Amino acid sequence: MEERMFLLEKYASLGQIAAGIAHELNNPLSGMLLIVKELQKDNLSTEEKLQYLSLLYEGMLRVQSILRELLQFSRAEEVKAETIDLVDVLEKSLGLISHLISKNGVELKKDYESDRIWVKGDAKKLGQVFLNLILNAIQAMEADAQKSLTIKVKAEREHAVVSISDTGPGIPEELKLKVFEPFFTTKPPGQGTGLGLTVALAIIQKHQGDLWFETSSSGTTFYVKLPLAKQNKNEA
Ligand SMILES: Nc1ncnc2c1ncn2[C@@H]1O[C@H](COP(=O)(O)OP(=O)(O)OP(=O)(O)O)[C@@H](O)[C@H]1O
Ligand SMILES: [Mg+2]
Structure with missing residues (x-):
């Protein structure tokens, strides 16, 4: 239950963080644009020019400090490299949105090559990736009468490949x-x-x-390829 809350909160906050950043940067930038417009007028006294320049300087400092904060945020977002079971991660993401799958009348097909597939990675972050991809697939099929979601996991020599396929309208050429x-x-x-x-x-x-996709007018498949952990070889 706690896990569920954490992931959902995290997903919701991504958009909020981004909107916040855009807003934060937009404020000083709009101010600086106005100042530059004023500075382009040729009837300004030296004193006025200096005043405008110092306002411009303040705006730039503000942008610099926002960017600094952002960099710190991204450093803190380093991914873990633990040995984790990809099937388990996928199942947890599916569990989080099982209500949406049934509410939307989506038929779910699963094809896992094995019960456990070990990869090196960050379970929370990968869970977020699958959640995003599955949500997109469900949203793409919203207007369709027949909705089918197929999730496959395969292990190749060095990599695991997860595919998430929908029967939605596909991604138009110009948006690819x-x-x-x-x-x-x-x-x-x-x-x-x-x-x-x-x-x-x-x-x-x-x-x-x-991460890549294949798309046609009968649906889209997103693929996620990840390096396998050594553990798989011991099991074989
Ligand atoms: N499975 C899919 N089928 C069709 N179009 C898709 C699919 N996945 C993504 N897209 C297209 O790609 C766009 C961008 O997807 P992305 O997940 O980055 O953002 P979003 O779903 O629009 O918003 P958010 O994920 O931030 O809530 C979507 O708006 C949609 O047009
Ligand atoms: Mg999305």
């Missing part, structure tokens, strides 16, 4: 490069911040993994 961009969303205001895939990609890259 955009979906990983921060704040890119096609969802109505208030429903998506456009950070889900950005955050997912950042987390997977920190795991020395890969």
